[in-house]
Amino acid sequence: MNSYQQFALDALGDSTRRAIVDRLLRGPVSVGKLAEEFPISRPAISQHLRLLKEARLVIDEAQGTRRVYRLNPEGFETLRSYFDQFWIMALTAFKEKVEEQ
Amino acid sequence: MNSYQQFALDALGDSTRRAIVDRLLRGPVSVGKLAEEFPISRPAISQHLRLLKEARLVIDEAQGTRRVYRLNPEGFETLRSYFDQFWIMALTAFKEKVEEQ
DNA sequence: ATTTACGGTAAGTGAATTCTTACCAACAGT
């Protein structure tokens, strides 16, 4: 497991950040817009976005004074392939166990 | 997103629990054995296992006074299919954005 | 029946995280 996956799982371990990710699924948004939609302050949103960005789950882009965030499909692809692999290993281990009996 | 997936992501949001999961990938273990292999106390291990169990990521089975934990492939399968779906949605959203330009 | 092994739970402590307020920098419009 590489370190970005570690960061990604840490990042997704918080329900607020998962809610942000769910919101970004509906399209890119600016920080201020996000803060309006959530019950926490704008700096709090910024901090969550920083973690999501470090985990490569989101990308940001400057648009004038605004900063628009969107999902990073590559980050999720990495995570998905990890789960694919993991699931295969878990299933294999499980099958071996069953066949032993 | 159903609630088990929420619990699963919360559970995998901790590095110790991820290490436990990695260990279980090598096969089923008892609580005491797990505690020996980790630098934390047995009750701490028990508490982590409870969260992993609530998230349906592990299954436990009594063997005498021992309690053996193993991975639950179904739990990981659920999570994997979530990521499959998520990734598709994220990719679609991303493509739409690109095509707009 | 007692003892030993094993593991779950409760309560409290310490550490890590999340949040807020205050402040600052960058860009756009007047």
Place this chain on the structure above:
DNA sequence: ACTGTTGGTAAGAATTCACTTACCGTAAAT
């Protein structure tokens, strides 16, 4: 140049979370 808008960062408060010690219940062994 000045003003308003936007958002990142710092510092500290508040909350959450992981961990330990202490205790209890259950099952096997003597």
